[in-house]
Amino acid sequence: MTVLAIDLGTTNSACAVWRGSEVKVIPNRIGELLTPSVIGVDQDGDILVGQAAKQRLITHPEQTVSVFKRLMGTSHRIEIGSLKLSAPELSSLVLKSLKEDAEQFLGEPVTEAVISVPAYFNDNQRHATKRAGEMAGLEVRRIINEPTAAAMAYGLHEQKEGLFVIVDLGGGTLDVTLLEFFEGVMQVHASAGDNYLGGEDFVNEMVEAALKSTGCDRTLLTRNERHKLHMKMETAKRRIGGEPQQLTFTVAGEEQALTVDGEWFNQLVLPLLLRVQKPIENAIRDAGISVQEVDEVILVGGSTRLAAVRSAVGKLFRRLPATTIDPDFAIVRGAAVQAGLIEKDAALDDLVLTDVCPFTLGIQAVEFVESRYVEVFCPIIERNTTVPVSRVERFGTVQDSQTEITVKIFQGESRNLSKNVLLGSLDVKVPANKAHEESIDVRFSYDMNGILDVDVVVNSTGKRYNRVIKNSPMDLSEEEFRKSLDRLSRLKFHPRDQEVNRVLLARAERLYESLLGDDRKNVGDIIAAFEGALSTQDEIIIAKARKVMARRIEEFDLEEWH
Template sequence: MIVGIDLGTTNSLVAVWKEGEATLIPNAMGDLLTPSCVSLDDDGTVLVGRAARERLQTHPERTAANFKRYMGSDKSMTLGDRAFRPEELSSLVLRALKADAEAFLGQAVEEAVITVPAYFSDAQRKATRAAGQLAGLRVDRLLNEPTAAALAYGLHQRDAETRFLVFDLGGGTFDVSILEMFEGVMEVRASAGDNFLGGEDFLQALVDLFIERKELPSSVRRNGAFMQRLMGAAERAKRELSELPRTTLTVEHEGNRLALPLDEAMLEHACAALLKRLRVPVERALRDANLRSVMLDNIVLAGGATRMPMVRRLATTMFGRFPAIDFNPDEIVAIGAAVQAGLKVKDAALKEVVMTDVSPYSLGVAVSKRMPDGSSTHGHFDPIIERNTTVPVSRVKNYIPVSASQVFIDLHIFQGESRMVRDNIHLGDLRVELPGLSPEESAVDVRFTYDVNGLLQVEATVLKTRKTFSVMIEGNPGLLTEDEITERLAAMRELKIHPRDTLENRTALARAERIYAQLRGAAREWLSEQILQFEASLATQDGRVVTQARARLEEQLDHLERSAAVLGDDDR
């Protein structure tokens, strides 16, 4: 069985193509969205999802979130006494989604289509594939997120000729893709993006505004517990401003209740620089597609951050029309991943759909250039595959060595758009042996082949000897080798994963602990008693008793979160 997975910065989803349609799969909590959050419980058990997110405020030193932003790097995050790489943390989220899918489908899930930001680099894509491998999944395809959203949208437009733009603002990344659909063929014309621009940045802007307006010292940023409480309060305020004209961001600090009244205009002013950054990828994609905004038939929103009114206003202003709201922006990418999974198994309902994609980056080599005075200048970037070229693609260029009698060339392979390679991303190297003749007789053809999964093969052929040298770009700095993946896979198997069938109980306890930490006085004592009563019900191991006790505790927690006590208004 193959599933589609939207592995997100903030939330992740899993879906399946079943009986002619995409079906979203609920997790053990009955939710479609699984927070991309991992925590180590006090006994060393791994918690994933809502239970882990609830522990961000109470156990920040044992909990990790937003690790997708560090995929493809050698950064590690410490939970308790154990360090995890970003792909290991991502694999735990994938493993939880795999278990949810298997429980829902009643059969083993072995393959997955996993979505990635269109602007993910080669290293980030390989790290995502490694995360799938660590989770016990064969990653059939890495699918660009806006392309997935376009598949979901285009499924209902198969008989139409249409040109549309996908505006995908997720928790950590922003992608733009322009697509054309005609006669069942969906063609990506251009993609652009920003890997460090997402809902989390808008949230951070609100946190920065609060710290500035309340004149809090810079040292508060080193207080992990307070910052997590502030982030949680800011997230609630941001969500409320998506539905209400004004709200109040309130948090407790050193026994004092700090409150900041907010309205949409204040938030938009605080996020002005971020809104300006959203324009840049849109303008680049339009230029690359040789289109003007008025030539688009529709704008499709994807990613939860597009729910913010100021983002929707920006999109409306930029394109001169209201964006399409036919799909839930949180779910559209996962639905598209399921469509791609259906295409993989050649489902009859999808036989008319053909999908093409593009390379989001330019790929090339470092070259030297001859100056008018005869001297050479080094480190210039020479693209072999230009960005937004339809993939799969193979391109070749001819190069000659700088000097006579040269016995080898070191090809330095880069990805990016800057003129000098120092400002681009180094992907790898290939040493080519030369016959040691004149530069013209030592000419080399360099061929780049780039596939739909974002994997690059480089092949160099010495024209005189016809000898060929090649490399599949695998060894990006900071990435796990195959041996390391095997070693870490064995270590991951030893981790204790919290049982899926008791996750609701652990999540309720984690939420209660978070709210308890925010309360004071009589309200705190009262909640402590309720937690003890719930723990007593767990000790009975009677499913009916536990279910009733959990429902009662969650109702009490709902009341507390709605009340002023949670915000520190009083000490009831």
């Protein structure tokens, strides 16, 4: 049995397996360890996944989509060419691509997986992720929190004991987990985070500041111009800290100029850095410790490479954070450890993991306030409770002759129900009686996968009602799920054996659009030469031409965005 570990990221995804007492990160079909979480449709209607799709974000923005992880758990559908797909459907295409890469690499079928999610993903988002895995043909054995996975990679890698804080800042989400590692036990004490804070937000702030500083109206940007500006700012972000950068970009056909340096960037992202600090402080407070008690701070996620982020975290803890594992692969490496545990690998027999429920779970209740009943959120399982956990609370009727109680299940932290996430409901029949004479016991049981089991008992009759919250209000019904599978099965995919050629051509086409004069002509000649080699259908000729083309277009591509 092989269980595939998958880090399904906002900007990039990766997969790995546990093999021979170690983690093996799996290369994709073009030999890279990271697969961009980008989906595109080409001129023939074929689906493109990964680098080939990412290169077309600039040249074919209407036929390409990215950053859809942020829409997980919603009913929003995204237009891509002539298709309208949900975030789980788009994610399933990324997962399917990773699954195929793993099968090619391992030489065997892969049907089971561990998939990582942000610790602060709510129940709807977790179920959407699980659905995406099922659409890709995978049985999702475990949903694991990203910082917990990163901690597993670190704990196994360093074999240290103590109290650790994991700060995971990726492309689209921030997660913070405080855990303790001792005698082979990894115990999570607290988690916190922000599902709408990541590297993309730093780039978006740079884009908005660039437009504001040059007096440009953002509404005048074409979609193509917006993507090009975003690409330039992504490259500039990665180069912050060096010499000042002179950037040019186009708005409504007119060229604009801007100087970008470290001071400009640090002032610009200060509000975002304050948002980074807040979940860290929340996790420490929930765990009931001080920053002095933390033995080490570990940074994971590509966005923690930013000096401004490292400095902000370092100042909070008064020490330099640890970065001994490549931040891009810490999560997938830890997820592979979890996969090894599921496979019952002997090398992992001594490792025990505990986790926490990152959100408070409860129901709608009513309280009598100033001569009237007020609907409020009543917690049953508090956030950062160690899981698996089972808790019960008693509730009663509030009206004479009441025959039904609707148990509405929520997830969140606010007393105000409208600010929390509705997970589902359960209608419970009770005997007609005087107000407060009938009561029910509501038991919540929450497991390591984030699956909530709700068990309700009518105390006067002993009748039981049960609901396992697997299908959130935003989730698909079984019929909708089957229709989605049928729709996805009819999609055509670009042949994997031509993927490396497609990526090179897409990258060259992006360069051709961005260049002028002799440079543009030279790139055009490179494209024509490679297309000529492809037309021969001779693999030896194509391989030689591909090597030449890759070397030559590297001379023209000055952006680190690719």
